[in-house]
Amino acid sequence: MTSSQYLIFPPAPRSGIGVLALYPPQPLLHKLQTDQSYGINIAMIAQNINGLGFSLPAYLSQALGDRIEVFLDRPDVTTPSSVIDFALTEDDFEADGKTPKTVLFYITAETLEEKFLPFTDVRLDCWIKVTRLSGNPGESPHSQLWFKHPAPGEADIDGGKPSNQGLKLPIASESIVDQNVIDEGMEVTVKHYFNQQIGDTVVLTFGSLRLDFVVTDDSADIVFKLTPDLLGKLQQTSNLVVRWSVYDIVENSSGFSEPLILPFKPVITLLTAPIFEQSDADDVIHHDWLAGGPTNILLTGSFAINDVIDLTLEGFTRNNVPVTHTYSLTVTVDSKTLNFPVENFRIQNVIGGSLRATYILTRAGQSKLSKPADVTVAGKSLPLGAPEVTPLVEGELAVDTAKAFINVASFWPLKQGAEVKLHWQTTDINGKLVRFTWGQLVTDPSKPIVFEAENEYIKPYASARLAVQATITNPGESEVFSDIAQLKIGDPKELVLTPPSLVSPFTNPLDPLAALPSMLVEYLDAKTEKVRLVCTPLPLGFDRFPLVDLDSAKQARFTFDRRLIVALHGETVRFKFNLNQDGKKIGSSPETEISFKLIADQDPRFPRPRIIGIDNAILDVKKLTSADKLAVNLWHGQRPGQSMTLVLIGIDSKDNPVRHVIMNAEASVTSAGLIRELSTPTLEVLKNLKSGSTATLIFSVRLGLRGNPVEFPHQTYQIESLVELQPVITLIKDSQNREIPHSDLTVDPNVTIEGTASVEQQVEVLVNGKSIETLTTDKDGKFSTLLKGLVVDVLTVVQIRALYGDGLLSPLRSFTLRKALQVNNSAMALSGLRVYAWRHTHSADFPNNTQIRAAVPSTGVHPITYRSSNPNVAYVDGNGKVTGIRNGNTYITVQDRFSSFSYYVSVTNVYQLAIGGYGMTHQEALNWRYSIPGAEPMSRALHAMQVVYGPDPYWPIAAGGIYRMCDESGCPGNLRAIYGHANGGIYCHSDLNARWAPWCIYPIYG
Secondary structure, three states: OOOOOOOEOOOOOOOOOOOOOOOOOOOOOOOOOOOOOOOEEEEHOOOOOEEEEEOOOOOOOOOOOOEEEEEEEOOOOOOEEEEEEEOOOOEEEEEOOEEOEEEEEEEHHHHHHHOOOOOOOOOOEEEEEEEEEOOEEEEEEEEEEEEEEOOOOOOOOOOOOOEEEOOOEEEEEOEEEEEEHHHHOOEEEEEEOOOOOOOOEEEEEEEEEEEEEEEOOOOOOOEEOOOOHHOOOOOOEEEEEEEEEEOOOOOEOOOOOOEEEEEEEEEEEEEEEEEOOEEEOOEEEHHHHHHHOOOOEEEEEOOOOOOEEEEEEEEEEEOEEEEEEEEEEEOOEEEEEEEEOOOOHHHHHHOOOEEEEEOOOOOOOEEEEOOEEEEEHHHHHHHOOOOEEEOOOEEEEEEOOOOOEEEOOOOOOOOOEEEEEEEEEOOOOOOOOEEEEEEEOOOOOOOEEEEEEEHHHHHHHHHOOEEEEEEEEEOOEEEEEOOOOEEEEOOOOOOOOOEEOOOOOOOOOEOOOOOOOOOEEOOOOOOOOOEEEEOOOOOOOOOOOOOOOOOOEEEEEEOOHHHHHHHHOOOOOEEEEEEEEOOEEEEEEEOOOEEOOOOOOOOOOOOEEOOOOOOEEEEEEOOOOOOOOOEEEOOOOOOOOOOOHHHHHHEEEOOOOOEEEEEEEEEOOOOOOOOEEEEEEOOOOOOOEEEOOOEEEEEEEOOOOOOOOOOOEEEEEEOOOOOOOEEEEEEOOOOOEOOOOOOOOEEEOOOOEEEEEEOOEEEEEEEOOEEEEEEOOOOEEEEEEEOOOOEOOEEEEEEEEEEOOOOOOOOEEEEOOOOOOOOOOOEEOOOOOOOEEEOOOOOOOOOOOOEOOOOOOOOOOOOOOOOOOOOOEEOOOOOEEEOOOOEEEEEEEEEEEOOOEEEEEEEEEEEEEEEEOOOOHHHHHHHHOOOOOOOOOOOOOOHHHHHHOHHHHHHHOOOOOOOOOOOOOOOOOOEEEEEOOOOEEOOOOOOOOOOOOEEEEEHHHH
């Protein structure tokens, strides 16, 4: 099958179509309507004597004897009656009796005509009910059917002609089309016709024009307006053939009317019309009369050397599809006649339609057009020729043909995007019709259309008749059917098969535990066949051997499954192979007997039972817990369903013999050995075994179809005891070996726990209930480990669980990890101006004379304290706020339980206010200030004082008083600054000799 070819019918196996659900029946070749109902026309019912065909895809659990009921009724009918009721037979399945085929059934024309009354627009629901033999019923979704009848247009009163004699002729507004008509336009009317319906499409062919009109009024005549533009497109001719037809929305068609001939008289002079030599007196070409040969078009006139003739053949098919083709010829000999043979397929393609021939003669660059010649085409053949199947041998398709090629006949109106279907129909060995449908999309109309049929569509149907038919559907057009190619598939060849044989060096009988043997299958006449090795009898629970291809030597090797040959130990069975073609068995070889040796007890090729983790055959039973497991490694031939028995043999602490059954004929559930936790009863038995004695595990499995279980090699242990101690955490410490008391805090992330438990036993470290580590105690029963992954500010609860004995838990210990104390220890500078003047009630600080530097949040362990090395210079409170008191330096220390940090503090610009006791001139005030060490003018102190002491009206000095600022400059000329208390503040004044009290500030140190 080519890459562009795809399978349409039936659905491919496992495609999901018709398998996972019931689908509503679907009529063949239906016309899907805009409301998604299936439109049915008269031709679809009439083309088969049985009525309208339906396909029913395969469904889930389809079985022989299933009852199928088909319903066709209104959805509101509560108890509808089926129109078809039948049961599935052997013919509805492949030869294996299991693989379903697509079911075909028919609803008779009488039933459809009864359900759908004429002239009605009614949709009926169509669905099926399936009653399976299992009693599990099913109902498909409903689809909707609409059988529309009768066809539009009056019935044909004479079926012997290609046109519909019952249709009224179209009525033209003009009887002759001359230049005046061409310039002004005209109308053609189609009178109201029988069963006219809204949605019908009326087609008018006016010469070379085709006009479509969709009916919107079912009572009005149809008027076609031929504008000057349209008439100007008409080809030069003497007569215009005017016909009409109608088809409805389900493609019921009236056929074309008889032609109305209109003389056409344009201003140009036309050449003589071509002659269809094989047409009759009524201008009809009978395709049947051509007997597969061409028809001839004769040109008459005067033709000179180098004249170029372009003959154009135009027409309409039965379905009103326009076709055109041009033949070109250069005249080489002067002549009065010229012949143009037209291929037979072009005539067949337009059976039921019409053709027009015109030609253009070009001489010395000047062109002349001929008059047209019109014919209708009749014939009994379908519009498309029969497909050609190759290769054929004496007219038959050989059954061993690897690939057949099917050439679809040439189709004149073939267009890009057309869908081509090829139907391949034959019968199977039960005489049941089988049909395959392939499709292609046309991408290049100039190339031939070829389908391929592989041998899988040929060989299974040996000796059967073969019918091949093609259909072509151009985009937006109706489907066109070909004639049917009737062939025969050749007879099958006789099969010669030899029995399978063991591959060397294996010989009969076989050791089930030795290397895996293989069997050789050979079929020297193989082409595409497949083979399957068959074992008889096949033990229950084993799959069949796979279906495989034969290699280039026409051979296949089948390697035995270890599980199968172990199950067959002690048995003799028969082997043959089946030959398969296209999923069906076509033959079986003779059988070969093969024997398998019996497997002995304690064969060393089987594993021993054991307790996981006990590698030295010394078993300390006190260490065993329910977490310990019994295990047997994967053994030869292990498979689910095998009967397993496990027994413990020993002596208890009171010297009594012990036989404890751990497993008693239990069925295996895996194919990967055995792992079983020690149960409570088994633990009790083990812990009660006598110290110093021996205990033996005996494991046996029923491997074969019959006979006794096979014992595996035994496992013997020397028994010892264990002193079980409760784990205890003796110490939790940090990296400096400082103990962390229970429920206390630490800032060290490196925390170590120490403790004791039973000697040389495993314990599990639990942090907040989660296991983080497993340790083994030393010879003194001690253990120690560094805890990892501790989370800050989360309570850490630690316990130790014994992984021995009863799994005792230690008393819990807890602690919380905090982040270590963090403080910004860079130097601090407090340089803001501080002036001691008088007591104040404001809470404001001197700007830049304070700074808060507390420990970083979420660090350190409380209590956290702050201390100044010189409180006379800087004071720090409990929140880390530092305040400058005197000029000087100090250190602030921040301390928690585990650490401390110090940082350097520098305090500057701390002053004391000084006020003179009597009035002074400006110069006297300066001398007074000079007499105080380090004194400065008041200019830069006033703002800081107002921040802390408030506005000057609230200062405890006389309101309205004037004070000398003791400033050498700051005012223009001979003016100097004074301060008007509560009366304007600082301003410049010219009276330097007035006596006012001076004030200034001087530094103080701690």
